[in-house]
Amino acid sequence: MLRVGATRLARAAAARSAAPGLGLRFKTTDTSGVLGIKEALGSKIPTAIADVKAVREAYGDEQLGTCTVTQAYGGMRSVKAMTYETSLLDPEEGIRFRGMTLPDCQAALPRAPGGGEPLPEGIFWLLLTGDVPSDAQVNALREEFASRSKLPADAIAVIDALPTNMHPMTQLNAGVLALQPQSAMAAAYEKGVHKSTYWEYCLDDALTLLAQLPEVAARIYRRTFHDGSMTPSAAGELDMGANYARMMGFDDPKFDELMRLYLTIHADHEGGNVSAHAVRLVGSALSDPFLSFSSGLSGLAGPLHGLANQEVLRWLLEMKESLGSKEMTKEALTGLVWDVLNAGKVVPGFGHAVLRKTDPRYTCQREFALKHMPDDEMFQMVSMLYEVVPAVLTEQGKVKNPFPNVDAHSGVLLRHYGLTEARYYTVMFGVSRAIGTLASLVWDRALGLPIERPKSVTTGWIKAHFEGKAGKK
Numbered sequence: 183m184l185r186v187g188a189t190r191l192a193r194a195a196a197a198r199s200a201a202p203g204l205g206l207r208f209k210t211t212d213t214s215g216v217l218g219i220k221e222a223l224g225s226k227i228p229t230a231i232a233d234v235k236a237v238r239e240a241y242g243d244e245q246l247g248t249c250t251v252t253q254a255y256g257g258m259r260s261v262k263a264m265t266y267e268t269s270l271l272d273p274e275e276g277i278r279f280r281g282m283t284l285p286d287c288q289a290a291l292p293r294a295p296g297g298g299e300p301l302p303e304g305i306f307w308l309l310l311t312g313d314v315p316s317d318a319q320v321n322a323l324r325e326e327f328a329s330r331s332k333l334p335a336d337a338i339a340v341i342d343a344l345p346t347n348m349h350p351m352t353q354l355n356a357g358v359l360a361l362q363p364q365s366a367m368a369a370a371y372e373k374g375v376h377k378s379t380y381w382e383y384c385l386d387d388a389l390t391l392l393a394q395l396p397e398v399a400a401r402i403y404r405r406t407f408h409d410g411s412m413t414p415s416a417a418g419e420l421d422m423g424a425n426y427a428r429m430m431g432f433d434d435p436k437f438d439e440l441m442r443l444y445l446t447i448h449a450d451h452e453g454g455n456v457s458a459h460a461v462r463l464v465g466s467a468l469s470d471p472f473l474s475f476s477s478g479l480s481g482l483a484g485p486l487h488g489l490a491n492q493e494v495l496r497w498l499l500e501m502k503e504s505l506g507s508k509e510m511t512k513e514a515l516t517g518l519v520w521d522v523l524n525a526g527k528v529v530p531g532f533g534h535a536v537l538r539k540t541d542p543r544y545t546c547q548r549e550f551a552l553k554h555m556p557d558d559e560m561f562q563m564v565s566m567l568y569e570v571v572p573a574v575l576t577e578q579g580k581v582k583n584p585f586p587n588v589d590a591h592s593g594v595l596l597r598h599y600g601l602t603e604a605r606y607y608t609v610m611f612g613v614s615r616a617i618g619t620l621a622s623l624v625w626d627r628a629l630g631l632p633i634e635r636p637k638s639v640t641t642g643w644i645k646a647h648f649e650g651k652a653g654k655k
Contacts, residue, residue, distance in 0.1 A: 206366065206386050207330065219323055220385060222311050227381070227628045230267075234629055251644055258454075259535060263636065264462070266453030268309040268622045276542035277451055279305065280312045284447060284542045291446075292320045294421055296435075299442040299550075302422040302617060303327070305449050306392065309621040328418030330393035333401075337361050341398065346406045350609045351483040353406070355476050357398040362472035364390055371468060380468070381628035387471040388620035396422060399613050400429035407603045426613065430601070436554050437599040443550055444592065447543040448611050450618025456481035457488065461619040462626060466634045471623055478619055479612050488611045492604035494531040495593030498563060510563060515570045523578055531590030532571050533583045543588035547595055560594045 208220040217225075246262040253261050269279050279287055291300035291314060303323045307315040315323070340360035344353050362368070367383035375383070397415050404412045413428050420428060423441035427433075453462055457478040465474035482488035504518055522529055534541060548568075551561045568586055575584035593607060639647075 206382055208326070208386070208389075217319070219307065219310065219326060219389070220382065222307075222313070222319070223381075223385065223624070223628075226311055230625075231629060254639075254644075257535075264453055264459075264634075266458070266462070266622060267625050268618055269450040269452050271452040271536050273536055273538045276539070279450060280308055282308070282314075284546050287446065288546070290314050292317045294424065294438070294442070297439055297442065299423075299439050300446045301442060302445040302449075302614075305446045306617045306621060309450060309618055310624065324421060325418055326389060327393040327422065330390045331397065331415055331417035333394055333397055334361070334364065336363070337394075337398070338401070341401055342405065342410075344405075349483070350402050350406055350606045351479065351489075351612065353402045354399060354609050354612055355479045355483075357402065358391070358395070358472055358476045358479065361391065361394055361398070362470065362476075365470040365472055366390075367470040371470075377630065381624055384471055384627040385624045388624055391471055391475060392422075392616055392620060393417065395613050395616055396426040397429055399609050400426060402609060403430050403603070403606055407606065432599065432601070434599060437601075439554075440550065440595055440599060443546060444595075444610060445614040445617065447546050447588065448614035450615070450622070453622065455487065456484065457615050458619050458622065461623055463634050465623045465626055466631065468633075471620055474623060475616060475620060478615065482608060482612055482615060488608040488615075490530060491589040491592050491607045491611065494589045495597065495604045495607070497530045498560060498594065502560070502563065510566065512566060512570050515563075515566055516574060519567075519571055519574045523574070529571055529575065532575060532586050533581050534585075534587045538583050540585040541587040541590075544586045544591050547588070547591040551591070551595060551598075555595075555598050558594070558598050560597060564591055564594050 206220075208218055247260075249258070249261045249263075253259055269277055270281075271277050275283065277284065282290065287300055287305065287308070288298075291304035291308065293299060294301060301320055303320045304315050307313070307319060307323055337357065337360040341353065341357045344356055364387075366386040367380065370379070370383040397417075401412060404410055408431065413431065415429055416425050419425075421442070423445050424438040426445075427438050427441045432438075451458065453459055460481040461474045461478035464477040465471070469477075485493065501515070501518055505514060508514055519529060548565070551558065551564075555561055567590075571586070572584040575581050593604060596602075596607060596610075
């Protein structure tokens, strides 16, 4: 049970005054009365704590669900055993960010002047506070990020020392760890600040990491695939998506829009996926956000998680090569898909562990392509596969969800605008996933969630347990 005393805020204030050397770098309310991100979040925390306390008191002994032996061996699929406040994945509707669908977010969140896609700063504000931000609040958050965006010289030296034949995700992880000496949370814990203030230092780290991550990622791209030269960061002048694009060397307003969409739709996908759960798990040990997010990146780099998007593009290019000079028809693609399945392989980009319909993130990308690049040959192949693959997988009868997921489309969009280096795609996924996982991590500390420690059993224990029950009948 969470123990929340009436003097919690007073204790927090006392803890801050007792540690004047641990200054936090938040921008506060400006002269126009716009709340800074820390104030906006801080106003929400007491109510959220009271709500969690009330839920635990009312339903603490109720069961959320069960866990079968099959689920214990099968990756704990669908076992309801954790909370996660920033997003919820519905098998039929797809992801909701603080209760909002992706089309809701596209309609309601602030956009760049003349743009049609949400600004990444807006999705972070929404996930962190639960509120749709105003334009002024998004601008204030952009300034907050800009004030933290300069990379430490030591971190630059670490990144520039990495071999360029190292996978970009490995480089990104090393880059994040090189930023860790800045951690306000690690320093505050060492000084013994009160646990009721942990969220402030966690938020401080989250903002610093989000501010610096795009440049780290862009530096890796330029070093690995180009000559290492880089357009200087324009943080504060450009939004996160456009600035990231510019630092990578792209100067197309449509690509800016794609980056805003990409960073938004990949930001969060509830808490049970590998990257989000890794951040939550490691963070529960009070590891700081740099260390916690590093663990999430390690999970995201796996072929069954974030690396899937580069695998999809590779497969699509192989399909194109297999067609050769043949006309691209539904019949031809159907035959090639059956060839893949008959060879004992899976069709990449289709199916999902939770979803039972077309991934709304796929739909958002399809609508972007229809608007901006309808005649692109690879997009036309993806569109035709959308008609072909579900029917083939349904006929085969081995999958619960034959529909496309987010990875089925993203590589084709990036390739259209000249970002052809598929090995880099998961790095972009990582930059986006930081938005959701770090917002959630701040809430973990605000709610005082304990270290995770589920119970494990052996195969022998399972046999003895159920054989013992059978013997008593």
